[in-house]
Amino acid sequence: MDTRFHANLADIRRRVDDYLAELFDTTLWDDWKSADLDEFGFALLREAAIGGGKRIRPAFTQWAFLAGGGGVEDDLAIRAGAVFELLHTFALIHDDVMDEADTRRAMPTLHVSFTERHYALGLRGSAQRYGENMAILLGDYTLLVCARLAGSLPPQAQQVFYRAATRLMHGQYLDLETSAMGEWHEDVAATTAELKTASYTVEGPLLVGAGLAPNGAALEPFLRSYGRAVGQAFQLRDDLLDLFGNEAQTGKPIGGDVAQHKATRLLEIARRRVTGPDSALLGRNDADLDAVRTVLHNCGAVAELELVIERLVLDATEAVANAPMTAYGREMLIDAARFAGERKW
Template sequence: MATEITTAPHDGSTDPASPARLCGRLLGRVETRLHDFLAAERELRTRVDARAAAPIDALTALIDSGGKRIRPAFCVAGYLAAGGDPASEDIVAAASALEMLHTCALIHDDVIDASPRRRGLPTVHARHSAEHARNGWEGEPRRYGESVAILAGDLALIYADQMMSEASPSLGAAWAELRSELIIGQFMDVVVAAEFSADVALSRWIAVVKSGRYTIHRPLLIGATLAGRPELEGAFEAYGDALGEAFQLRDDLMDAFGDSDATGKPVGLDIEQHKMTLLMGLAMDRDRRTREFVLGAERDPAEVRRLLDETGVRMDVEAHIDRLVEKGRAAIDAAPLDERWQRELGAMAHQVAYRNS
């Protein structure tokens, strides 16, 4: 199981009021909230028929399988950095909503990508397709599995909305924008993959809305708004957009060169499905040979990886990630925040940009 992003002090501090320990305690309450909520829903929905548990159990299994809780962590950090009360239940509800929304996105992404594994386990659609086939039910196993996954993802989205509505009416605009950006970004990702158009600017925009804003900028803003300091949006946007691009580039590198045992999902999937990732867009823009090969009729993933190494693209992307992290940290260092929280957000930037899973 992957560890949460901010549960341990980065400097080894034993101070219970250190930023990392404050975040860790709040994230522990988020875990409790998610599990208690799903357990209550399961008890309620199975009063009519035990089979109604299936989509709820799918959400519970995915949440139990681990994950870094990156979005709740940035939401909690933004809230506490802005002076929010650590005892608040509102921030727990908001951070829980972000993780539930992420659960929805993962389930639907796995259907879109036809991915068989997530966090080392069968994906929701794969597991239920196998169940259908094993039981010899009527209809097509694949369609049944994908139907269960779509409905489970929709249920997670409903739960996310319910949780966020319990936090504060002041979050409505930021929450609506976050969800809209996520869906539009995902749609554009699908379209660009289908067209396989080498557009670096568009790939960067998709990375910003799918990763930067959804993962970092908007969660930070939701936290700061809940704490009564929406004026921090500018600093959090600059930090989130830079770090979000770094986050996406790391994701692309892990897909191309990672270890499936570490990532918990198949590697090379983006290359095999001819996705125009930010990494691939940069590679094609930088090197004509890579562009001609990738746009050709035959695209061998192993050869693509070799070209990324041989042409220096992989090394250049690592250097670009370094620059993006420094840019994000500079934005936070210039923000009107306590120095301890500037250091904490700087450490979080390093964690997400240089992760290996």
């Protein structure tokens, strides 16, 4: 992975941020003002959408667009990819409420900010309920903005977006259900990852980007195979970062998957391998994270997952190695697969 990949990713991030800033400061702000609402919620939502993030979703949209013969300076795929970024913002807002998360991208989550506002102003009713309700509403509003923007895409791209968004909801449903039950079938972790992350993080953006490109139609089968492999690698790396990542880099608390009994591939491997007191440790929501990390290393779960990620990255690179795409697009996609598997944040 050379410096050109990181420079390209940084350029895409800048272009997406510029587009989102313009969207919030003109169209969305005009809508907000027309209802005579205060600026507090709007400012929080704007910061949630623009203040940070890898912008990997619009990047995949752009790289598939370039692979299909699209122009580097053409903003068509950048704008389309930004719709997936807003879908991600919606998902994070609701996910933080569901997971009772206090921070996101090293900042207070929306429901926490609203709860603190309730206390500061001495408002009536439950501060926690107020905070959660306001965050849910802002998440809903963000999803409506996604629908509005997606409506300007070609019909086939709209269908891809709808399917990706729907699978995200299905994945979140499965995530909540398995977390509540505390037990799951060994295939559930993989299914949850594919539904909740891979579909709207990699595969959906790729197919939309290719659909906007002059020669993109021929790339669809190759990008589907690539997208599924990279999406899984991306989620599996997330599973490791949840326990072994640096909170200052990830921007969110460490250890949430264990505390909430999430159906992750890492924990699934460990549960198959571990018995006795160590097994009980993995089922506790107040388990010492250092002890959990030791168990995961000693039982070989971490090493096995690293091998799975390595295999998925190789599968992804092989999927596009001989695809009828531009050389530059292929190079970016191969580097992106490695980035998804190796990233530290």
